[in-house]
Amino acid sequence: MSTTPTVYDVAERSGVSIATVSRVYRNPDSVRAETRERVLTAARELGYVPSGNARGLASRSTGILGLCFPDYSDPDAEAGEADDEDAAMLYSDQIIRGMERAARRHGYALLIAASLKGGPESLVAKVAGRVDGFAVLARTVPTEELEIISRRQPVVMLAGPREGTDHLDHIEVANFDGQSELTRHLIEDHGLRRLAYIGSAEESPDVEARFRGYLAACRAGGLEVADEPDLRVRMMTQAEGARALDALFARHGAWPEALVFANDQMAVGALHALAERGLRVPDDVVVTGFDGIPLSRLVRPALTTVRQPMLRMGEEAVELLVKRLSGARDADPVSLVLPVSVARRGSCGCSDGEGAEPGVR
Amino acid sequence: MSTTPTVYDVAERSGVSIATVSRVYRNPDSVRAETRERVLTAARELGYVPSGNARGLASRSTGILGLCFPDYSDPDAEAGEADDEDAAMLYSDQIIRGMERAARRHGYALLIAASLKGGPESLVAKVAGRVDGFAVLARTVPTEELEIISRRQPVVMLAGPREGTDHLDHIEVANFDGQSELTRHLIEDHGLRRLAYIGSAEESPDVEARFRGYLAACRAGGLEVADEPDLRVRMMTQAEGARALDALFARHGAWPEALVFANDQMAVGALHALAERGLRVPDDVVVTGFDGIPLSRLVRPALTTVRQPMLRMGEEAVELLVKRLSGARDADPVSLVLPVSVARRGSCGCSDGEGAEPGVR
DNA sequence: TTGAAAGCGCTAACAT
DNA sequence: ATGTTAGCGCTTTCAA
Secondary structure, X not given: OOOOOOHXXXXXXXXXXXHHHHHXXXXXXXXXXXXXXXXXXXXXXXXXXXXXXXXXXHXXXXXXXXXXXXXXXXXXXXXXXOOOOOHHHHHHHHHHHXXXXXXXXXXXXXXXXXXXXXXXXXXXXXXXXXXXXXXXEOOOOOHHHHHHHOOOOOEEEEOOOOOOOOOOEEEEEXXXXXXXXXXXXXXXXXXXXXXXXXXXXXXXXXHHHHHHHHHHHHHHOOOOOOOOOOEEEOOOOHHHHXXXXXXXXXXXXXXXXXXXXXXXXXXXXXXXXXXXXXXXXXXXXXXXXXXXXXXXXXXXXXXXXXXXXXXXXXXXXXXXXXXXXXXXXXXXXXXXXXXXXXXXXXXXXXXXXXOOOOXXX | OOOOOOHHHHHHHHOOOHHHHXXXXXXXXXXXXXXXXXHHHHHHHHOOXXXXXXXXXXXXXXXXXXXXXOOOOOHHHHOOOOOOOOHHHHHHHHHHHXXXXXXXXXXXXXXXXXXXXXXXOOHHHHHXXXXXXXXXXXXXXXXXXXXXXXXXXXXXXXXXXOOOOXXXXXXXXXXXXXXXXXXXXXXXXXXXXXXXXXXXXXXXXXXXXXXHHHHHHHHHOOOOOOOOOOEEEOOOOHHHHHHHHHHHHHHOOOOOOEEEEOOHHHHHHHHHHHHHOXXXXXXXXXXXXXXXXXXXXXXXXXXXXXXXXXXXXXXXXXXXXXXXXXXXXXXXXOEEEXXXXXXXXXXXXXXXXXXXXXXXX
């Protein structure tokens, strides 16, 4: 681990110029085979590895794509080793996976970084300075900052609404459509009329879109509903989902026929709490979620929910970036809305047997 | 997205030297507040973002740690959207998570890349050239190549045996101990004597270590066992786990009292297949796994298994790298063996109620 | 096919 | 507190 060999060392040892050494790596065919071997041998003997930094600097490109996502670290979470599945974390895991896969196909590596505010050197700047283009999960970075950076390099915004970032490529999921289709299913196919919606206090645009989808379906179905969710929780966790029941019990005269949760975590928590109270799902009350996390298939009854294609979101993000990087730099901003699908399972009264559920009884 | 502003542009616009611009970013306090503001303003107006490449080149460090892992892309896997949980993928997800978390704590970002062989520019070289240090999942990269690279920068090897990489830092999990403790539990605490071990055809060192742990415990318990697993499957998937039963049925005169699988996936598959055959677990036959994937808690009966601390593995890897990077470059190679813990659950006949199993009934 | 030389954008002494 | 000046290790014309 002494000194780091450079092109000069390799050049000297193999008796060629540094230009030739460079060529051997960038465009092997442009060098006579014999020379090439000589260079490669010298490189191996010296333990030479090209410096990505120098390369990037000279060629103005890094071969790296980036992803910035929010810091989900949960103060409470430190407790258990094998934590309970955190939806947000699963969410970003999937996106990472999707991006990595697609990036690899295109010959890129992936740089990931969770937000963490610091001096003038914010997270994005760090990432931005090291990649050819990157994706940002909504609400990770001030839009103003993104505006500046996107003048330099392709940026694609993931999830959230487009507000204030019309100049950026953008990918979102059909939250509105998904929730409204699910709600329509409850109303029309199951004939339910007393629904309750449990959303979150924090005004996440995605969650709001879901609620609006719910509202639209309710109204289309002739139900009268307030402009506000029946309940807003703080965290969208299982625990809060379970607790939500108490709040609803306390508040409602008429117990609803269906509990429409803004995500799966809460719905699963509710499922659990309902069981403890001796209420049966879906017979006594219908429960639905949103996201389609793996757990939603595993609980009994399996959770009716809306599946989000998060892996695909990561892949699409990379496709968009790559497209920009190979020419279409000044094309108009693209806005993709990925379709979702309603998974009709046991918790709304649909058959529990949609396909095999391998390994779980 | 026209030309990219540099320190020179910012310096000129704010009437200072490039050195001052640099200082504003690297060490804000060393610049008079007024000057700093002027620079920052100019930078904002210009849309300036420091080039990570130039920085890295000049300062000989990137602020990035890396991870290379195998390409798990499964030819068959393209089928289902929300695939069935792939153990290998979960494995690397966890490590990524752990590394990202720890890296962030230390102010590093994380560069991830799955293997993919190419010309003289192999994956590692690409990663290596862009990070201050990195971790490699065993069997991702030829040891020879690692040998060369590790002369330049810290490398830590994850999982696998240490063979041929004694000069590298290394972290592994106590596969032997875990499997032997689990086996001991079956023999001593449950009084079982006819066990069958299902391993894999591919000679993964980790899996071999598990088998050796099994053997050791069997012999310590006075059982006579062959030097080979009772069965070797090709893929360690749920499907193969289920199929393993047929093979065992066909081969054995005496049906074993316990099926000891080399991982959870297979064990879960077997659980399923046993249920279909009307065999009850653990009454008719005991089943155990290895890994402690989330699914292992969710199946019924819950799977007795050995939990691997993969998240922690990622964290420890970063700690090791950071330590090397801050001085201890020439210290002797470290070899960590992370302890595992046996999760005694329903499938071996232990109480099914180890702690709450939130949300699942 | 190969070499010479001019940067790429920044940091880090060393001056002032 | 701020400016000057060398590089950092590579890619890339332009010549030979």
